[in-house]
Amino acid sequence: MTETPQIHVSTKLVEGLGEATPEQIAQLAARTAGRIWFTTPLTGEGEAPKPDQIWTLRGSYPHNGKTATGTAHVYLGKGNRRLQRPLILADGFNYGPSDLPGLWKHFDKAEGGRFLTALREAGTDVILLGFDERHTYIQANAGVAAACIERATAERVAIDPLTVGGVSMGGMITRYALARMEDEGIDHHTAVYFSWDTPHQGAWIPLILQQMAHFFEDFVPEQPGVPKQAELLRSPAAQQLLWAWVENSKYEGPVGTASPLRTEFLADLRARGNYPKRPLKLGVANGNGGGVGLELTPGEIAFDWKKDQLRTATATARIQPDRGEKQPIGGMNIAFTVRRSSTTAVPALDGAPGGTLASFGLVAEALGADVDDRFDFTCFVPSISAVGLAFDPERWERDPFTDLSAIGPEEIELDDFCCDEGNSPHSEPRPVLTKWLVDRLTR
Structure with a gap:
């Protein structure tokens, strides 16, 4: 034992x-x-562009009696006058309210491949989703993500499906939101789910x-x-x-x-199906994939x-x-x-x-x-957590130095993933990760 x-x-x-x-x-x-x-704190130079729209959001459901709130900044893609090809990027783990201009500058660094600009140039509408309390329950902020998904679905003028995901904990928030919507029979109209260095297993x-x-x-x-x-x-x-x-x-x-809150969250996630089943699930990891x-x-x-x-x-x-x-x-x-x-x-x-x-x-x-x-x-x-390697997230019996290049796809809970060439700061945009993800999100 x-x-x-x-x-x-x-x-x-x-x-x-x-x-x-x-x-x-x-x-x-x-x-x-x-x-x-x-x-x-987020880092980045210059000024974030002015959003085309700002949405004030209230969670679609409460958790433990708390209904979370948040804000979304909408940046229309090149040539789009109204919402047409929505991509939602949810903010991640930290304390206090989200800094959406800071989130833009962080992900649009020139040395990181200008992730958000590349998406917009390809005609994708970028929706940055922030939370008024990033440190509250994942399920509560997932209610805000669900509200954002519902609004994006209602306001889009084309039939293009949504792309939904997040950075760090934002990937967990949107993972739970999509899985819960499926479990409750709500159409999330999402074709692709993505995560950026998300702690899927902790x-x-x-x-x-x-x-x-x-x-x-x-x-x-x-x-x-x-x-x-x-x-x-x-x-x-x-x-x-x-x-x-x-x-x-x-x-x-x-x-x-050790915390009952983690035990309860993992049980709740399992009850919702663990991952959303309908979307293609993509992920990038800031960690090395070769076990180094x-x-x-x-x-x-x-x-x-x-x-x-x-x-x-x-x-x-x-x-x-x-x-x-x-x-x-x-x-x-x-x-x-x-x-x-x-x-x-x-x-x-x-x-x-x-x-x-x-x-x-x-x-x-x-x-x-x-x-x-x-x-x-x-x-x-x-890295084994960010790519969704299949193991018990409560016990963590898998070797954290596992060489992911030698792992078969049946052992990965995401459909496809990309790791950084080294071990870079958590959530940092890296050219290899940006290019891999943009290529797949703009097909």
Whole structure:
């Protein structure tokens, strides 16, 4: 029987470390307050074009009593005076409201192949779909996606079917929306579904860094209306997406699909058919497809931070070890409290092939720690997840270093996919991915 992935935590009081002064706590707070860890701002130059239409959307159905809302920016394709060949691109995982002009600039970078301009030049109408709360339940934002699909269907003047998908979690939102519409007998008029580095089987944020987010925010005074640094990790979206999750810095026990929200979401998705059946399903992954990961050695120290010579505040983070029993992943302390963590049966996902996130780099920057450049980025969406390799998303027993070029199509839940040549930042437009997807979406 496969051992259950779990985390172990030891906490003790140690004399002689010194007591953190109010001034030192204030310095720590100044570094970390008002910064939500693991959020990734969009990048891009210039200005986004003015949309031809702006839609204000309300979810077609609630989830857990919440009806989500959102906005869509509509950009008509070349030669189109009205909506004719709609393509919906849903925004992804982050905290707070979507930045649709930022989403345009991100996906229309010249070095990335100008994905959105290429679509419009081919006569495709691009609809960027944003959400007022990206961090809420996937099912709630799927209601907004369903409303967008229904409006696009109603307003198109031709009989061309829709193309519907999204980046990152946006691919999960639209996947669920289309599957639910089919399950309820609603015609979504969609011929192609696509996803861009979507965590179909789950995503990964290093467990030691999740713990640090919770640990250090406890020492930051609350400010009304200002979210704390672990707010994204606590969000419904994070709990539903992350394969391994801890609820606080003291948590001990199973980490694989540890949140009930993930268990419930996966059950809901299965009940809806798992994937929409009617559309052709395409996907691109920012990760390498040949099983080649990052140059990170499991168990090595990524950073070892000390606030001062008295060691009143410290943080040590290791690259996730490869399974094993009670393998050290790091620790932290403030004043007399020392906390150390280890894991059992957790795979070495930090260095797995996949779309990357500057996890260690972002945390080190927030703390003021020195970190070597090669530790900045770790895997966020493993390639095996982004291409929909068939395995149990609750147990994750498949090798994350699987060579996808040697896998038969019967083992992939998408109909076709393309991986990047290396392991690039999560959701980053890359020429090879842009060209592959544009060729298939504009046929």
